[in-house]
Amino acid sequence: MGRKAKFNEGVIVRKGPGKKAKKTERSNFSKKLDSQHQKHRARKRLQKIKERQDKQKLLSEKKKKLDRIQRKELSKKQTEEESEVESEEDESEEIKILPSKGYSDDNKLWLKPKQKWIVQNENINDDESDDNGEGDSDTEDDHDDVNNEVEDEEEESDDDIEMENGKEELDDEEDSNLKVENLNDLSDDDSDDQDEFDSENEKSDKDVDDLLPIEKQNIKLKKKQAKDQKLADEEMQLNIANQEVFQFPIKESEEEIQSLQDVQQRIREVIAVLTDFKKLRDKTHSRSEYLDILKKDLCTYYSYNEYLMEKFMQLFPHSELLEFLEASEVQRPLTIRTNSLKTRRRDLAQALINRGVNLDPIGKWSKVGLVVYSSQVPMGATPEYLAGHYIIQGASSLLPVMALAPQENERILDMSAAPGGKASHIAAVMKNTGVLFANDINKDRIKAVVGNFHRLGVVNSVITCMDGRKYPDVLKGFDRALLDAPCTGTGVVAKDQSVKTSKDQQDIQRCYNLQRQLLLATIDCVNAKSATGGYIVYSTCSVLPEENEWVIDFALKKRNVKLVDTGLEFGTEGFTSYRQFRFHPTMKLTRRFYPHTHNMDGFFVAKLKKFSNLIPKSADHDEVTEENVENEKK
Structure with missing residues (x-):
């Protein structure tokens, strides 16, 4: 087969510890996160340390700079002393030092607060006049700096050294009158004078030298703010003292007022007088005269008729009345x-x-x-x-259905259903179960109900078009019923501005007569023996008590019903008393909503519980129905 090739021959292989012998690094677990307060304190500590280091660095630089300047001045001073000894014999005038007021100590020439030197020279050599002039100007500048604001620190150090040189020259000439002492030898009296002077100038030069530039600016800013605050307080007191008292207008002055700004100003003044009438009134005029002026100006400014404005003035306090009128001028948010x-x-x-x-x-x-x-x-x-x-x-239109609280598989009646917003809400809460009867007397408006039901997918409804006052003769036995009665619309002035001028006493009387009849008919349609219901909800978009509390109080007297809690979490309570009228104590269970407090249309909601199907018979009832028929004919 041949011999094996030795490719690794000559290569030194270094053998080390194996994988098991390798030491793994210690795992660093993240520390628990600090809280926001701890982080803030840590940042503050670091900031203080940095500020302290910067301050120490700045002070060390200052000391080095002062040492260099002092060495230069010492050499300069030695040369000047030699020249002064030579020219001392030729001097014709002596330098006189006038004592400064408030100082009697011997070392006043070189104390830190600069003194004002008056030098009288007549025939002095040019060199001496130049030297003395520099000393005088320096001392005067330093005195001004102490009384005003602290200038740059480098300039101050130069001025101090030059001033000391000038003082040492004078010390050589006036040894008989002046004595030089060390700071350690100062007496207690001298230190007291020094402290008084420092307190007048608020900061000694030594303290000012230690401050950072930003701290100096802070001192200036605080002084300015205190001065501005003092001036503002004085000006406010002056304005209060010079405040004009409202004068009752004369016929000539009424003719002069033409702009709306003048009318608005007079409205505010009259309301201010009425809030503290005993103190601010004009003794020659009664409260009713002030109210007449206020009513006239409000009608002019907000374009209401006098009857409706008088109703609002009786309903709201004067300060709240302006808020209601202003809120009625603005459209409510789209919902x-x-x-x-x-x-x-x-x-x-x-x-x-x-x-x-x-x-x-x-x-x-x-x-x-x-x-x-x-x-x-x-x-x-x-x-x-x-x-x-x-x-x-509208947001307020959701409230009656929430108060009604319909249940599934119930028979529910909506007496005035057009255009179908509340009726479709009832169907949605019922989940298209049971039967919903939607009625309205207007044939044109009933078309809107049909269209909305079709678009929204309501399939459990029966739409009728007939007079609601005759509904009990056709259908009865409903578990629950909702009556959103036709009204004057004083709560929705923002939607319909014609309400301001078109509504009068006859309109209000016609409305609440119709509302009484519709409410009685709605109560008659409901079955008191219903297992789940027997409830009637009455609502209007009006804020007048004639259309709200009066109608409910009438129904409590004419039918076997009682007021129950509406279940609404907000809203103001209904009136139990209004002017000379007194209503049922349970009227506080009703709810009122205003544009200026709840940011929705003015609304009224009441919930009734029927406890008997019997209709009480009385002569008063017959008289009321006859009056209502006559009013309808008119």
């Missing part, structure tokens, strides 16, 4: 209701967000509502809308 028969709110929101719609859930109180802030497409023309995944509906 939509998810059709739970076809989709879920989460899926609908995601689909609309993908189409460029900015929206959010309407709140914790609703599981199907969404509020739309902005959209790139019309909300009434999206594929989701056409497919019946949602309906455009």
Whole structure:
């Protein structure tokens, strides 16, 4: 076969430890993450250490610089002393030192606070005048620097050294009058004077030298802020003292006021007077006169008729009245209701967000509502809308159905169903089970109910078109009933501005008479012996008590019903007393909603429980029905 080739011959193979002998590195386990507070403290410690190091470095540089300057000045001083000894015999005038006020110690010439030297020279050589002039100017500049603000530190050190040189020259000439001592030999009196001077200037030069530039700027900023605050307080006190007292307008001044800004200003002034009437009133005029001016100005500014404005003034306090009127001028946010028969709110929101719609859930109180802030497409023309995944509906319109709380497989009546928003909501809660009767007297509006039911997929409904007051003669025995009664619309002024001027006393009287009849008919349609129901929900989009509490109080007297809790988590309680009228104590179970407090249309919701099918007979009932018939004929 031949001999084997030795390819590895001559190659030195180094044999080391095997794999088992190899030592693995120690595993480093990550430390537990620090909390946010610990991280913040650690950063703060590092920052303080860095600031301390920077400060020490800056101080060391200053000392080195001062040492260099002092060495130069010492050599310069020696040469000057030699020249002064030669020229001392030829001097014709002596330098006189005037004592400064407030100082009597012997070492006042070289203390840190600079003194003001007055030098009188008449015939001095050019060299001496130059030297003395430098010393004078330096001392004066240093004195100004102490009284004002601290300048650059390098310039200060130069000025201090030059000033000391000038003082040493004078010390040689005035040895008889002045004595030089060391800092360690200073007496207590001298230190007290020094402390007083330092307190006046707020910072000694030694402290200022130790400060960083940013700390100096901080001192300046605090001084400026304190000064500005003091001026602002003085100005505010001056404005309060000079505040003008409202003067009752004369007929001539009323004619002069033409702009809306003047009217608004007078509205605020009158309301301010009415809030503290005893103190700010004009004794020659009564409260009713102030109220007349306020009513007239509010009608002018907000374009209401006087009757409706008077109703609002009786309903709200004056400060709250302005908030209500302002909120009624602004449109409420656009809200939509998810059709739970076809989709879920989460899926609908995601689909609309993908189409460029900015929206959010309407709140914790609703599981199907969404509020739309902005959209790139019309909300009434999206594929989701056409497919019946949602309906455009006000937030307040969700409340009556939530209070009704329909159950599956029930017979439910919606007495005024058009355009079908609340009725379709009832069908969605029932999950298309049971029977839903949707009624409306207007034939044109009933078409909208048919269209919405078809688009939303409601199949458990029976749509009727007849007068609701005659409904008990046709159908009875419903488990639950909803009456969204026709009203004046004082809670939805933002949607219909014509309400401001078109509604008067006759309209309100006609509305609440119709509402009373419809509510009694709705109660008669409900079966009190129903196993799951026997509930009636009454709602209006009005804020006037005539259409709300008065109607409910009338029904409590005429039918065997009682008020129960609506189950709504928010809203203000209904009135148990209004002006001279007193209502049933359980009226606090009803709920009111306002534009300025709940950011939704003005609304009223009441829930009644029927406990007997018997209708109490009384002469008063017959009289009321006759009056209602006469009003309807008119």
